[in-house]
Amino acid sequence: MFIKIQKCLVFVSCLILAECDIYLHNLRGSNNRLDEPNRERRNAKRLFDSQNNNRGGYNVGNVYYYSGSKLPIEWTNQHSCHDVNGHCEIIMQYMCNENLRDGATIKTIPENQKECSNADCDTDYEYGMHESYTHYLQCLTRARNEHLYTADQIPVNRRNKRNKVKDSTYTRQNKNGQRYGYECPEERDYYPYWAPSPWIDVAILTNDASRCPYYQEESENVKGRFYCHIPVEEMKKISNSNAINHNKEACEAFCSTATSTAKKECGWIQSRPHGVPAPDCRETEYTRDNHLGNGIGGYASGFNWTLPKTENKHCAFRIRYNISTGDYDGWNTNFKQNEPDGISTKKFGFSSDEEAKERGYKLKNNPTVDLFPPYLFSKNSFKLELAINTAQFGRTFQDRSHSFEIRKRKDEFGDKVIHNLNVRGKRGNIVQVYPAVEYDFVPNTMEIAKDDYIHFQWTGSNTNPNNNDGQGKIGTDRSNVILQREAIYTETNVLDWYDRLPKVGHWGRSLPQHFSNISFLGLSEEDKLKLAFLEETGELSELDAAKPYFDLGPRKVTSSGVYHYMSTRNNNFSNRSQKGRIISVSGITFEFHAIGWNGGNISSPHGTCDIQIERGTFDQLHRIKLSEINKDEVEQKLHERNGNIPNGKISSHLILIEPDNVLAAESKKFQMKIRFERPRAHSVTVYHAWVKSDFATWSKIDAEVNDDMVQLSVSNGGAYVVTTHSNVGMIVGIVFGTLAVILIVVVLGVFYLRKNPKTYNNIKRKFQSKL
Ligand SMILES: *[C@@H]1O[C@H](CO)[C@@H](O)[C@H](O)[C@H]1NC(C)=O
Ligand SMILES: *[C@@H]1O[C@H](CO)[C@@H](O)[C@H](O)[C@H]1NC(C)=O
Ligand SMILES: *[C@@H]1O[C@H](CO)[C@@H](O)[C@H](O)[C@H]1NC(C)=O
Ligand SMILES: *[C@@H]1O[C@H](CO)[C@@H](O)[C@H](O)[C@H]1NC(C)=O
Ligand SMILES: *[C@@H]1O[C@H](CO)[C@@H](O)[C@H](O)[C@H]1NC(C)=O
Ligand SMILES: *[C@@H]1O[C@H](CO)[C@@H](O)[C@H](O)[C@H]1NC(C)=O
Numbered sequence: 001m002f003i004k005i006q007k008c009l010v011f012v013s014c015l016i017l018a019e020c021d022i023y024l025h026n027l028r029g030s031n032n033r034l035d036e037p038n039r040e041r042r043n044a045k046r047l048f049d050s051q052n053n054n055r056g057g058y059n060v061g062n063v064y065y066y067s068g069s070k071l072p073i074e075w076t077n078q079h080s081c082h083d084v085n086g087h088c089e090i091i092m093q094y095m096c097n098e099n100l101r102d103g104a105t106i107k108t109i110p111e112n113q114k115e116c117s118n119a120d121c122d123t124d125y126e127y128g129m130h131e132s133y134t135h136y137l138q139c140l141t142r143a144r145n146e147h148l149y150t151a152d153q154i155p156v157n158r159r160n161k162r163n164k165v166k167d168s169t170y171t172r173q174n175k176n177g178q179r180y181g182y183e184c185p186e187e188r189d190y191y192p193y194w195a196p197s198p199w200i201d202v203a204i205l206t207n208d209a210s211r212c213p214y215y216q217e218e219s220e221n222v223k224g225r226f227y228c229h230i231p232v233e234e235m236k237k238i239s240n241s242n243a244i245n246h247n248k249e250a251c252e253a254f255c256s257t258a259t260s261t262a263k264k265e266c267g268w269i270q271s272r273p274h275g276v277p278a279p280d281c282r283e284t285e286y287t288r289d290n291h292l293g294n295g296i297g298g299y300a301s302g303f304n305w306t307l308p309k310t311e312n313k314h315c316a317f318r319i320r321y322n323i324s325t326g327d328y329d330g331w332n333t334n335f336k337q338n339e340p341d342g343i344s345t346k347k348f349g350f351s352s353d354e355e356a357k358e359r360g361y362k363l364k365n366n367p368t369v370d371l372f373p374p375y376l377f378s379k380n381s382f383k384l385e386l387a388i389n390t391a392q393f394g395r396t397f398q399d400r401s402h403s404f405e406i407r408k409r410k411d412e413f414g415d416k417v418i419h420n421l422n423v424r425g426k427r428g429n430i431v432q433v434y435p436a437v438e439y440d441f442v443p444n445t446m447e448i449a450k451d452d453y454i455h456f457q458w459t460g461s462n463t464n465p466n467n468n469d470g471q472g473k474i475g476t477d478r479s480n481v482i483l484q485r486e487a488i489y490t491e492t493n494v495l496d497w498y499d500r501l502p503k504v505g506h507w508g509r510s511l512p513q514h515f516s517n518i519s520f521l522g523l524s525e526e527d528k529l530k531l532a533f534l535e536e537t538g539e540l541s542e543l544d545a546a547k548p549y550f551d552l553g554p555r556k557v558t559s560s561g562v563y564h565y566m567s568t569r570n571n572n573f574s575n576r577s578q579k580g581r582i583i584s585v586s587g588i589t590f591e592f593h594a595i596g597w598n599g600g601n602i603s604s605p606h607g608t609c610d611i612q613i614e615r616g617t618f619d620q621l622h623r624i625k626l627s628e629i630n631k632d633e634v635e636q637k638l639h640e641r642n643g644n645i646p647n648g649k650i651s652s653h654l655i656l657i658e659p660d661n662v663l664a665a666e667s668k669k670f671q672m673k674i675r676f677e678r679p680r681a682h683s684v685t686v687y688h689a690w691v692k693s694d695f696a697t698w699s700k701i702d703a704e705v706n707d708d709m710v711q712l713s714v715s716n717g718g719a720y721v722v723t724t725h726s727n728v729g730m731i732v733g734i735v736f737g738t739l740a741v742i743l744i745v746v747v748l749g750v751f752y753l754r755k756n757p758k759t760y761n762n763i764k765r766k767f768q769s770k771l
């Protein structure tokens with residue numbers, strides 16, 4: 001009996017389907033696409049190696065963001081994160097460069113500079129380009145890291161099979177040295193990378209947050225890279241098999257052979273770090289296998305990016321998704337476990353490597369394993385073929401945005417927060433757009449403090465496949481914003497801070513509200529008209545005359561309320577829904593920050609509260625929301641919630657930390673500072689209450705009290721407030737008490753002397769003799 005099951009799904013199934021991908025939805029991921037009319041993108045090698053399905057990506061995505069503004073990044077990844085099924089790292093970066101561009105052709109930028117105008121591809125704008133040609137040349141002339149685990153993927157020289165491969169365009173995942181734009185394959189596959197890279201780190205999310213200190217210390221944001229600096233003309237002379245080892249000795253040996261003019265510039269030097277703070281680093285959030293969908297809570301995986309304080313017209317965003325199986329310890333496996341020895345077989349439960357090998361247990365491509373010992377069933381063997389591709393046992397996927405601009409803030413915005421509101425998705429039904437998504441607003445629900453700025457902006461394309469479902473002119477993406485109508489029935493809501501806010505429109509209504517004379521965030525009639533008709537004239541019933549790009553610019557939100565809105569063109573109940581909600585609150589300001597084991601700091605927008613969470617304080621990721629409720633409104637807001645008011649005079653903003661739970665790990669505490677106003681001669685008490693128990697009980701909290709600040713060491717979320725109590729009453733009491741005692745003494749004295757006139761006369765005499 002010989003059982004051979006082809007493509008047995010013992011191991012991670014993406015290895016067969018080659019579909020475990022990452023797709024960026026906001027910013028719009030390109031997946032190498034350039035405004036192409038087909039469902040499949042045409043050139044997977046145009047700018048970078050995504051390893052994604054050809055259907056992924058958005059046609060266009062050129063937008064701008066103000067520096068320092070808040071942008072929700074959204075993506076879907078097809079395999080698990082924060083799960084035992086595999087290791088997962090998500091690495092987000094951006095780069096800006098004056099020559100960075102999407103290009104005008106789907107052809108890959110040439111390697112041979114003579115094929116470009118002026119023999120300089122960096123400035124031949126016909127071709128899309130992210131990394132520069134010099135970056136690629138450095139990759140070609142730098143020997144690959146031979147200490148890396150390559151399993152049985154022995155790199156072969158694409159140009160001359162007999163030549164030994166040396167340069168870093170060859171990796172386990174890219175064993176034939178395939179070129180993708182000017183990306184360096186070794187830099188793509190490994191992070192942190194050992195040679196200079198133009199990519200600035202934004203954030204690293206990992207299943208193993210204990211690696212965060214390492215990532216943050218090694219990030220090129222804060223640490224320059226040593227490398228062999230060789231003038232470009234000299235680099236061009238180095239052949240692939242002579243790539244220079246990545247160390248000082250090899251570099252200096254090469255430089256000593258360079259021409260005398262080149263010698264001056266040639267040498268082992270350290271590059272300057274990017275000079276920005278180390279990236280945020282924290283745990284990944286849970287997503288499950290074989291599912292390009294939402295995470296826990298029903299929203300796409302996300303990260304809130306605060307745009308850097310920089311100004312540049314040509315930037316790109318990059319997200320990498322690194323997954324490795326649990327079959328080997330990716331971080332502690334190296335070239336020594338390559339062929340012919342392979343990975344230790346202890347894990348497979350055999351007594352010796354020989355036996356394991358005999359039975360086919362070896363990390364190589366598609367091994368056939370003998371599962372039962374032969375003696376059990378006489379001479380029959382039980383062999384199953386495993387679908388294993390050692391090139392993919394640790395694998396990096398990638399998506400990149402189209403080029404975008406980071407713009408300087410205008411003075412009129414002051415220090416207010418700008419929130420970006422965009423549209424994700426593309427034209428078509430769920431099957432036609434996959435692995436992209438149908439239209440949606442991002443963020444779908446936005447919480448904003450009154451007086452902050454909201455920046456409506458979106459873009460799309462005119463070249464979606466013609467048969468994709470949707471309203472308006474075929475092939476085109478358009479969106480607009482219109483208020484929905486009031487609910488026609490009343491609903492009981494979960495009691496929250498927003499209960500008393502005016503509710504405008506209802507999620508469930510597909511008929512729009514009349515849009516004039518009704519407040520929408522306090523926007524002017526003109527702005528509302530623009531949101532509805534996109535600043536255009538012509539046939540606009542389905543927005544056909546409008547351009548695919550729309551920008552309202554940042555607008556101050558001047559009214560509070562819960563606003564439900566939709567796009568009239570794309571909302572087609574029950575085929576498609578494009579609806580969003582903006583919650584604008586007054587008297588409450590807030591800040592979000594997801595913090596896990598690695599710790600972090602978070603400050604309330606008005607700076608009245610600072611929280612400092614040391615590394616190791618949390619043992620899991622918490623999406624922290626830190627709110628401050630204006631001091632003058634605390635009593636009213638507590639009344640609205642049927643809560644009790646703590647004793648004394650409310651002297652600080654009410655600080656709310658959500659989740660309203662125990663946050664710190666057992667016996668751990670985090671530090672909190674709350675600023676308050678202390679009138680003279682007042683004593684200070686700090687109180688805590690749980691929101692979930694409707695502020696029924698306020699308990700006193702130990703605090704170190706300074707003049708205008710209390711410092712607490714706490715482990716819980718919930719509500720904190722500082723109250724003060726006047727000391728005047730006590731002083732008055734003491735004064736009156738003392739006076740009363742004196743009076744009693746005097747009265748008693750007089751009474752005594754009256755009764756004893758002798759004593760009185762004695763005293764009188766003594767006084768007179770003294771005078
Ligand atoms: C991916 O993980 C492997 C370990 O499994 C590591 O060697 C590599 O540097 C990582 N690459 C990226 C891009 O994170
Ligand atoms: C991003 O910020 C929003 C509020 O603006 C918050 O609701 C959301 O949970 C945050 N997302 C993540 C991934 O932290
Ligand atoms: C709504 O969507 C369906 C399915 O895509 C389509 O047949 C119909 O024409 C759409 N309605 C409008 C008004 O365009
Ligand atoms: C719209 O508002 C203006 C000013 O508040 C008011 O004079 C006018 O009557 C309103 N029109 C409608 C139709 O409600
Ligand atoms: C939704 O789509 C189906 C076909 O896909 C169509 O028959 C139906 O009329 C659509 N609904 C609306 C309201 O257009
Ligand atoms: C948090 O704040 C403290 C004190 O200001 C500072 O020393 C520390 O570096 C900060 N930590 C982070 C992660 O920013």
